[in-house]
Amino acid sequence: MSLTLVFRKYFLTLGLIFGVYVTGMADSLQVVIHNLPGIQxxxxxxxxxxxxxxxxxxxxxxQPFITNSDVLEKWIKQYGQRVCYWIRFSLENTxxxxxxxxxxxDxxxxxxxxxxLPDDTPQLTGGPAAEKSASTPPSLLxxxxxxxxxQRQTTYLLQLSSTSDDEVGMSNLEIYSRPSLLQSFLQQYYGDRRARFLQLLFLGFMCSQMLYVLFQWIIVKRKEYPCYFLYLVLVTMYYLHKYYQETGIYSPFAYYPELRFYLKAFLLMLPYLFYLMFIRYFLELKHLDASVEKSVRYLEHTIWIxxxxxxxxxxxxxxEVWINDLLMVSIVFVFACCLYLIFKLIKHHDILVTLILTGSMIAGLGGVIGILITLLQIDWGLLSSNLNSLVTGQIGVVIETIIFTTSLGLKNRRVxxxxIKHQQRLIAQLQENEQLRKNMDNIRNNIAKDLHDDIGATLTSILLYSNAAVNRKKMTLKEAKNIFRKISQISADMMENMSDIVWAIHPVHDSMxxxxQRMIYYALPLTRAKNIQFHFEEEEHIREVILDMNKRKNIFxxxxxxVCNVLKYAEASTVVVRLYQLQGNLHLTIEDDGKGFIETQTEGNGLKNMKFRAEDCGGSLTIESxxxxxxxxxxxxxx
Structure with missing residues (x-):
């Protein structure tokens, strides 16, 4: 087996069943004839x-031919698939x-x-010209x-080569009649039931895993499932065509061995691609590590190209053999890149990441063991036992898929x-929205009440004064001016109240x-008109506070x-307004140096309204005088 075949399995597929295969040659290469009495x-x-x-x-x-079969065995171990082997033998038909x-x-x-021909001219007798299709019996493949x-002796020249990933070696040249060929095929097929059972068990495991992933994809619709499904399909196709004789499952690769040459990169490189895509989606690398995710995408594009x-x-x-060598180098490069990305992801110390990377590392370990078996057994001849290097790959595949199933269960629990957390957040948001709706209803009701009270009372006053003016037959000019002055004052108050309400409900005024600005705009002209010194003191950053409509309206x-009380009753010379934050609360103080009063002896509506508005916005109001x-x-x- 060449290093190309070994590196193809490295980090990509790992294995399940231990077995033995035969490469090399028998002690002495012979032409063995089966059930052909006239041939020798x-x-x-x-x-x-x-x-x-x-x-x-x-x-x-x-060129001279060598008759020592030991030399041929050395050639096979030394060159493997890199050369063509020519064998000359003679048959006599009596x-x-x-x-x-x-x-x-083999x-x-x-x-x-x-x-x-008699003049030593070679004539093509059999080989690639013979068409093989799905109708060709397996024994003839x-x-x-x-x-x-x-009634003559004929010398034959046999050319042996392998451009696919077949093993290279032989035991004897076997020449059969058609009945004896079929009988030999059946004996070989039914002879090693253990190997066939184990390989069919492995294929059954892979098929069940593919069905499981496919159903998960249909149910959950996550991007990583089709990627992992395609990875499993390609790995299964590889082992299926490697063990088609043991399993009796003859894929197109068996009937058309040229496909194994032309599609070699598809079977060896595309599983890397789909596994990388699976890891990228499964671990959500875009959120976990953006730099690694970007590198993985570049590596995927490189594999496609x-x-x-x-x-x-x-x-x-x-x-051309160098194409396979280039493929081997490319696989080594891809593996090195994957190994580098794995070490970059390990630093996150996430159990899900650790599981997936562990599966990948076990896959790589299976490939490494396969490489060592091939090097020691075939390339260097240091290992006498004929271990099947594909087995380590199958073991790794099984372990990796088990880890994948475990990781899938862990991720499903996380999802x-x-x-549940998302639903809880939605419920909390709905409850908050419901509370906001109730608050808005209360605010609308309060606004409607304020409008009804202010407008109703104002219009009633205007109506009464107007009727009084109409019903009085004799009215002096002074009395008429007095009535119209009151109507004008009432109208101005109503307009001011309406302005306050409109200002409070406008969202552009949500900031402190x-x-x-409105406080100063309101108080400064009035205090100046009364010759009162007005000072407004605000804490740093207080203007960045955001207030809802209800609090903003009531505070103002x-x-x-x-301020109106100071102007009307206090007889003050100075008024100081302070605005500051303390322990998560907003504090507003209005302090004057006027004559003061005894709070218990004052029953005006103004103080009651102030306390009511403080309670309405969830605050408290104290008056010291x-x-x-x-x-x-x-x-x-x-x-």
Whole structure:
């Protein structure tokens, strides 16, 4: 097996079943004839190798052939799939009729048979020209059908090569009649039931995992499921075509071995691509680590580009070994990039990330073991036992899929918890919205009440004064001016109250800055008109506070009522307004140096309205006053 085959499995697929395979040769390579009485071997078997896969048989015949089978075994271990192997042997047919025969050689993907004419001219006898399709019996898939001429000795030249990922090696050249070939095939198929059972068990496990992922995708509709499904499909296809003889499942790769050459990068590189996409979606790398997510995307694009280039190269240069070497280097590069990204993600210390990365590392470990087995057993010849290097890959696949299932359960629990938290947030938001709706209803009701009271009382007063003016037959000019002055004053008060309400409900005035501006705009002209010194003191950053409509309206009306009381009753020379925050509350104080009063002896509606408005906005109002010591109104509102 070449390093190309080994690295293809590295980090991509891992394994399930231990087994044994045969490569290399028997102690002495022989031509073994089965159930062909008139056919016998003639002369020794010769061997030769050629690095040029396009070499023609006539040029091969000009070179000497070696008869020592030990040399051929060394060549196979040294060169593997990198060269073509040529074998020359002779058969004698003593029957008066030509005999139809079938040649079978182990572990070679391509066999071409030439017959040497009496003048040593090679003539194509069997090989690629023979069409094979789904109707071809499985027993004929790895054989070359040819005809042995009657009553003569014929020398044959057999070309063996492998451009796919088949094992390279042989035991004997087996020549069968069609009945004996079928019988040998059935004996081999039913002989090793253990290997077939284990491989079918592995394929069943993979198929069940694919169905599980497919159903999860149909139910949940998450992006990572189709990526992981395609990864499993490609891995299963790889092992299916590797073990089609053991399982008896003959895929198109068995009937058309050329597909294994042209689609080699698809089977080896695309699983990396889909697994990277799966990790990117499953771990939500965009939110977990944006830099790693960006690197993974670049690596995915690189794999896509390489797969297309590899296919083009294989079409333009069929049979070139360097294409497989380039593929091996590319797989090593992709693995190194994946290893680097894994170490970058480990730092997050998340159990879900750890599980997925552990599965990937186990997959890589299975590939490494496969590489070591191949190097020690085939390339270096240091391992005498013939272990199946594919097994480590299968073991890794099973462990990785089990870890995936565990990770999926963990993520589903996380998603359910997030859904519950999201639902709780929605419920809290709905409750908050309902409370806001109730607050807005209360505010609208209060506004309607204020409008009804102010407008109703004002219009009633205007109506009464107007009727009084109309009903009085004799009215002096002074009396008429007095009535019209009162009507004008009432109208002005109503307009001012309407202005306050409109200002309070307008959302552009939600900031404390707008409230302060209106306070100063209202109080400063009135105090100047009364020759009262007006001072407004505000704490730093107080203007950044945001107030709702109800609090803003009530705070301003309390301020307005307090200033009006100073102007009307206090006989003060100075009034100081302070606005500040303390322990999460907004504090407003209105302090004057007027004559003061005894609070218990005052029953005016103004003070009652101020306390009512303070309670309406969730605050408290205190009034401190004494005769001759001025008055201090203190409003405290939570913000």
């Amino acid at each position: 071997t003639a002369g020794p078997i010769g061997f030769q190798i050629c690095h040029d896969r396009r070499a023609i048989p006539s040029s091969i015949l000009q 029957d008066p009729q030509p005999v139809r025969a079938y040649l079978h050689v 572990y070679f993907g391509k066999m071409v048979l030439y017959a040497l 790895q054989t070359v059908e040819f005809e042995i001429p009657p 390489y797969v297309i280039i590899d296919l083009i190269l294989r079409i333009l240069f069929p049979g 359910e918890k997030e859904k 800055k707008k409230l302060i 009306l309390i301020f307005k009522e307090g 004494a005769p001759g010591k001025g008055t201090c109104i203190h409003l405290q509102v939570s913000i």
